[in-house]
Amino acid sequence: MAVITINRDSYSMGKVIAEGLASELGYKCIGDEVFAATSKGFGIAETKIRSALEDAPTFWGIPLTTRSKLISCYQSTLARLLLDDNVVYYGPAGHLLIQGVSHVLKVYLQSDIEARVQLKAKTEDITGGKALKKLLKEDKGHSKLTSFLYGINGNEEGLCDMVINTGKAGMKDVIRTISVQALSKRYRTTTYSVNCLKNIELSFRVRAALIDVDRDVSVRAASGSVFIHARATEGKRQKLVDTVRNAAKSIRDVANVEVIITEDIFERYAETYR
């Protein structure tokens, strides 16, 4: 019927609510499984994938190309798992990784800072003051990460279909409110929305494979046809087209490949001065 993504401020009871919701609706609940499935599917260590999605960028941290590749692998895996339908996902950035799919209900859970501090202090057995300090630092890191990876500066909840304050409503009410929405006609699965998910799965699988060729490559898939956009100087254009086309053609489910190259003016000027 629908897919629900739960995104939240830390210590807003996201995982507990996701599990309660899945149990109420008889849906599958996934979170950490996506890291494991990505690791298995792409042969990459789970810790690296987790780090790419969760660690704030630092000067000595994961290089951008590597991070983009790992996130593309995760994104493709997530889309594949969501194709099973009747799923509640509570892992990182569901509302940012899966966009434009009409049967995906995106929920954002908020909680007052006092309630979050209380829960963190209890969970980690620390004082309220320490918990507050740590929470603020974590929130800052999260904002830095979403801004760096997805270009989102605040107002993440604006990208969601529902925003709920878990501090103001009881757990049962939160679950009931989300369930009612998820079961409404508005979020029913359609042929179009399933195809959108399939296209996301293929787009990011192809992107992950091509990112080593061009860090800025963007890929859009539509029913097996892939449209690849990359940058190159005039002199390197044909070689890049051939490399990208051959690499993409060998990927499962790719039927047609169209490569669009725009001129890399920065590289051209750099070449002038070499």
Added chain:
Amino acid sequence: MGNAYEVLVVDDEPIVGKQLKAALSKGAFNVETYVVPAEALKRIDEKEFDVVVTDIRMDNVDGIEVLERAMRKSSRTKVIMITGFAMMELARHAMEKGAFDFLSKPFTPDDMRAAIGKAVAQI
């Protein structure tokens, strides 16, 4: 055809109706196609169809109007919306209004056959 399902297709692009008729002719379907939405609405008022396939954006008549009219005639009619301007919000709106399925154009004959198959299975 005795037990054939009755299907009405309305799209102001004649090629769509023509291709759908060809794609469905091998199955147990009686397909009527219309390029003028007003004529399709008139026919919907006259006859109860099992499945109505309608484009959303057409001159003068909106696909949502076709959907509402078909459902007013019979609540068992399944309406499948098609559009070349598919967007998430439009799909949600159509489903909210009671559409059975939503497809973006161009679609494959297999996608449409599958959608109609699911629709008639629920009648």
